[in-house]
Amino acid sequence: MGKHVVVGSGQVGAHLARKLLARGHEVTVVTRSGSGPDGAVKVAADVADQARMIEITRGADVLYNCVNPRYHRWLTDWPPMAASFLAAAEASGAVLVILGNLYPYGPVSVPMTEDLPLASTSPKAQVRARIWQEALAAHEAGRIRATEVRGSDYYGPGASDQSYLGDRFLVPLRAGKTVPLIWPGDIKHSWTYLPDVADALVVAGSDERAWGRPWHVPTAEPLTFREMGDRMAALLGRPAPRYLRIPWPALRAAGLFSPMLGEMRHIRYQFTAPYVLDSSAFQRTFGVAPTPVGEALKTTLDV
The missing domain is CATH 3.40.50.720 (NAD(P)-binding Rossmann-like Domain)
Structure with a gap:
């Protein structure tokens, strides 16, 4: 079984950590407060601290970005955290699995598929788009292995x-x-069901077919x-x-x-x-x- 580092223990990170633990993996959960589910190694850390993140992820097989700052703080909080994830993934060799969202597409009049351009003009959506674009560039340069999983508005337990x-x-x-x-x-x-989000993240981190492109969580x-x-x-x-x-x-x-x-x-x-x-690509693959x-x-x- 591998070492999995889950950053964030909110509505998605907690589900993900429990699913990984149930599969017998070694799971480290990183939050600012040091919280996390029973059975995980719980670490309190500032995600924006690159040196600390590199230390925590040493020997990791998969690194999951499940953090989500308050929406009104995206412009200030996301850039240093995203840079820290890239640095940790590159130093450790861990697959970087990013929990994304649909905001970067902007207003659309068709069902959303992963090949839509990230055309939003909203500064906050553009921040989210850059997180993926920079990770993809690092992936294509051979520095890291990365993928992003995107869902719609969440519902479900937790x-x-x-x-x-x-x-x-x-x-x-x-x-x-x-x-x-x-x-x-x-x-x-x-509406995307929270346990389905966690399941999709597990697949994205373990199946090399998922790396190098974004995916939509199976959604009803x-x-x-x-x-x-x-x-x-x-x-x-x-x-x-x-x-x-x-x-x-x-x-x-x-x-x-x-x-x-x-x-x-x-x-x-x-x-x-x-x-x-439209989540047919993930479902079919x-x-x-x-x-x-x-x-x-x-x-x-x-x-």
Whole structure:
């Protein structure tokens, strides 16, 4: 079994570390606080400290970038961390597996495939695009081996407070109360199940066919907020919930006082038109299918 270094122990990193441990691997989890699941070696470190990261990853087979600074801090926090990951991957020889996202594509009118240009004009999305572009350049130069795995908005057990289908959605739904929505409720949207993200990362780190290009996490058919909520309510034996759409001007006003809400204008396009992820390349290449939505929702709700 190999040595795997998982940087970040949030909604994806924790799932990933547990899956690697279950496969018998030696797993080191790196966070600022030194947290992580039982069975892993837990290390507290500043990810931007290149010397420290090189020390931690010595002898590693795979290095996973699962960190995610707050959205309003991407411009300042990402560049030094990305440079540190590259330095550690080059020094250790570990495969660098980057957990990416769909932001660099920008607004699109077709299902998203991995060959779409990274055409977003948003500075924050461009930061994410550069992380992959610099890793790919290092890969093509023979300095490292790298791949990137991209999913849509996450849901599932352990979803963070930033998830649109996390507690802000589930708590009122479970209580039979009105569910607040900050986006339209009837636009088709791809939702990526967290355990499927972790599974895709494991494949990307272990199968050399994955290296040197990006991949989309196996993701089920797109569904609207209303469809997801109605399915969850049915599983709980409740009638379809009521939904309350928060007006966009109210969100813009709240953004004057909340940095996170203030950033919503940059991603509004993702929820005001269909936003569909095509994961057929990963599914076809590696023979992996997304978890069916019904099964995923049962696990999410623990019913």
